[in-house]
Amino acid sequence: KNQVEQSPQSLIILEGKNCTLQCNYTVSPFSNLRWYKQDTGRGPVSLTIMTFSENTKSNGRYTATLDADTKQSSLHITASQLSDSASYICVVSGMDSSYKLIFGSGTRLLVRP
């Protein structure tokens, strides 16, 4: 069964600190892996997209890594800001014609001053 698992479920860090969120997936065949940020009451916003041939991709203070062999990904947030408080969702797209997305449960990040 196609699944995306994330850890931790929630995380609290101090402003200015770094953190790393983890994602494991079993989606096959695999097309790409995405990280989305979802603020409370808002729709998900795309941060990064990586295909199987990409190992790392950055978007400002966000850096995603992908190991397609072990089917693991991470999202590293550098120098966290209060506005980084949100849910971070790992999303995988399989190799099918509809390009539907399979979502993880997300990691709820709270950045405290």
Next chain:
Amino acid sequence: EPEVTQTPSHQVTQMGQEVILRCVPISNHLYFYWYRQILGQKVEFLVSFYNNEISEKSEIFDDQFSVERPDGSNFTLKIRSTKLEDSAMYFCASSGHRERVGNQPQHFGDGTRLSIL
């Protein structure tokens, strides 16, 4: 920056009533999607739509659900006879205004919160 817009932001409906959720995808996008998120749970795929027809639907998307792109700009999700378990946030998304659509970001609206009483 172009965005996906959804209306209404909150819909309260009596069980058994029909409801239509509306979405305006990003202009020139080719692929359209509906997802739902029950409170506290994962976002789940409902249906994808391309070239004026459904390209894939999940097992959630039963005969009570239908989608339509009536006028080239709107994309609607209709639930014919709502049930209590249809209460959720419904997100519309669109993607694919150029080649390699599979690796393009899906742009999400802010959702419609559907509450069934």
